[in-house]
Amino acid sequence: MPAIERPELLDLPARITSERIMLRPYRAGDGAAIFKAVDLDRQDLKRWVDWVDEYPEVVDSERYARRMHAKWLARESLVYGIWALDESELYGGISIHSFDWKVPMGEIGYFLHKEARGRGIATEALKLLTGMAMQVAGLNRLWATCDAANEASWRLLERVGYKREGHLRSERRTSHGNLRDTFVYAMLAREWPAERTPLA
Secondary structure, eight states: OOOOSOGGGOOOOSOEEOSSEEEEEOOTTOHHHHHHHHHTTHHHHHHHOSOGGGOOSHHHHHHHHHHHHHHHHHTSOEEEEEEETTSSOEEEEEEEEEEETTTTEEEEEEEEOGGGTTTTHHHHHHHHHHHHIIIIIOOSEEEEEEETTOHHHHHHHHHHTOEEEEEEEEEEEOTTSOEEEEEEEEEEGGGSOGGGOOOO
């Protein structure tokens, strides 16, 4: 894959769908849904991510939704909500950020609220976003990190075909101040056949 010189001109889909879910960028008015998804699972999410306390009220989530919409338009960060097809429920979020457009590559991140887990939703969302990144955006590499203790997260990455590239020992502190090990996973464009994820 060649370097991408003008990423803000990339023509990317504003909706990516499967039979059960839809990914779409956050926009004004999504703050209440984001707050609800985070608030359903605040204590458990804090075990794995350090951003939960940045959104103590709906207004904070609304500010986040609007900032992420602007970043999506500028192709600085591609943050999608994981929605039911009729948009009646937000299951969580998935994103590509920390771009290096010369490679080109980006880092994947995701979360699901507890009531959406164990239903294959995260697997569908990760397949959809990986397919879009490789087939439409033209990325050569996607990578992700997760707490080595977060088995559900690293098993999701492996289920979709990401390969573990590293085990970083005592690499960072958790939101509770404890040292943690981090796994690094990645997917290359040549490892992602186009027929795997037909985009709707």
